[in-house]
Amino acid sequence: xxxxxxxxxxxxxxxxxxxxxxxxxxxxxxxxxxxxxxxxxxxxxxxxxxxxxxxxxxxxxxxxxxxxxxxxxxxxx
Amino acid sequence: xxxxxxxxxxxxxxxxxxxxxxxxxxxxxxxxxxxxxxxxxxxxxxxxxxxxxxxxxxxxxxxxxxxxxxxxxxxxxxxxxxxxxxxxxxxxxxxxxxxxxxxxxxxxxxxxxxxxxxxxxxxxxxxxxxxxxxxxxxxxxxxxxxxxxxxxxxxxxxxxxxxxxxxxxxxxxxxxxxxxxxxxxxxxxxxxxxxxxxxxxxxxxxxxxxxxxxxxxxxxxxxxxxxxxxxxxxxxxxxxxxxxxxxxxxxxxxxxxxxxxxxxxxxxxxxxxxxxxxxxxxxxxxxxxxxxxxxxxxxxxxxxxxxxxxxxxxxxxxxxxxxxxxxxxxxxxxxxxxxxxxxxxxxxxxxxxxxxxxxxxxxxxxxx
Numbered sequence: 001x002x003x004x005x006x007x008x009x010x011x012x013x014x015x016x017x018x019x020x021x022x023x024x025x026x027x028x029x030x031x032x033x034x035x036x037x038x039x040x041x042x043x044x045x046x047x048x049x050x051x052x053x054x055x056x057x058x059x060x061x062x063x064x065x066x067x068x069x070x071x072x073x074x075x076x077x
Numbered sequence: 078x079x080x081x082x083x084x085x086x087x088x089x090x091x092x093x094x095x096x097x098x099x100x101x102x103x104x105x106x107x108x109x110x111x112x113x114x115x116x117x118x119x120x121x122x123x124x125x126x127x128x129x130x131x132x133x134x135x136x137x138x139x140x141x142x143x144x145x146x147x148x149x150x151x152x153x154x155x156x157x158x159x160x161x162x163x164x165x166x167x168x169x170x171x172x173x174x175x176x177x178x179x180x181x182x183x184x185x186x187x188x189x190x191x192x193x194x195x196x197x198x199x200x201x202x203x204x205x206x207x208x209x210x211x212x213x214x215x216x217x218x219x220x221x222x223x224x225x226x227x228x229x230x231x232x233x234x235x236x237x238x239x240x241x242x243x244x245x246x247x248x249x250x251x252x253x254x255x256x257x258x259x260x261x262x263x264x265x266x267x268x269x270x271x272x273x274x275x276x277x278x279x280x281x282x283x284x285x286x287x288x289x290x291x292x293x294x295x296x297x298x299x300x301x302x303x304x305x306x307x308x309x310x311x312x313x314x315x316x317x318x319x320x321x322x323x324x325x326x327x328x329x330x331x332x333x334x335x336x337x338x339x340x341x342x343x344x345x346x347x348x349x350x351x352x353x354x355x356x357x358x359x360x361x362x363x364x365x366x367x368x369x370x371x372x373x374x375x376x377x378x379x380x381x382x383x384x385x386x387x388x389x390x391x392x393x394x395x396x397x398x399x400x401x402x403x404x405x406x407x408x409x410x411x412x413x414x415x416x417x418x419x420x421x422x423x424x425x426x427x428x429x430x431x432x433x434x435x436x437x438x439x440x441x442x443x444x445x
Contacts, residue, residue, distance in 0.1 A: 034340040048201025
């Protein structure tokens, strides 16, 4: 019910976006989004609506921290 | 960054095992059992699906499942109401998710459909608007269900219907709120920390957990649903507990902010208000725990327009079903004598087995 799916913005037309979700293209309403979107952005799709943007910088930052943690463990281990 | 990186990196086996080993190493100093409630059914499924529960079994950590499955917490009366609405003459009833299969006092929406009622399943609330436009001579009832994640979609549906002057669309509003239900559970159970729902928080922001933090003084971490996210969330909880901290942290920072989606919040505020009381399956009546339509939208509200059709009371829950206790964090699916015997996904006795997000459905799917 509350599982939004990460999707990529393929096209924007007025209040609707075309998204690619796990290889499938679908339309989603932009009614719930205030921030500007661009083609290529990653967003969360939930029951036909874009609910939020995925911040790729934040995602990369998290992945960097995990990589550092693993490197440190390998050194210690 | 590619789409695959965005998903696969957060399911990476090497990272999962590294986080597990770190959690094992650090959690030794905690009391046993250290009870972490995963509020949302999505997290329960992540724990089971990726074998995290198994990987963490030699730790003091004990995972308790919370009330965060909107289908599971619907009381029988609301299902009976939906059935009564579907039985009105000249009516099409539309709903999302697994609500179709949840047993009411006398059967489910699905069994009603088998008897010929026009009951339909939708993937998105806006489909109800299309059906209403295509069937101007019918009453179209949308059974709205979900936590804060799905509430703004119903708000958008209402606003679009009003703007288009649609007169034959009606909403059965079952939207419920996470914080009051969690508060009710925390009052009666000894829970040491919370993993807070991620997609609810995309809409509401992490700020809705602030009052819970002030009241119960336990670590609260908003974590994503991927296995790496969840383990990172657990590690953050362990670290807080060892330092005797009680902080509200956002692990899922790539999608969640403290303030949340303000546009979605404003659409909800425009169309709905908090109900004084709502009955939850297993938890009973909880004040200010659900939404209802604002008086300006009364023409769309089944509770106003079709009040005479709605039942006032319903039968008791089935005997021996532990759904209520499971939702309160007091029992686990394997404690239930009906589990995998009288109660299976094809013949569910309680809603926790019906819903794809239910704790019993997760245990059945990944343990059987």
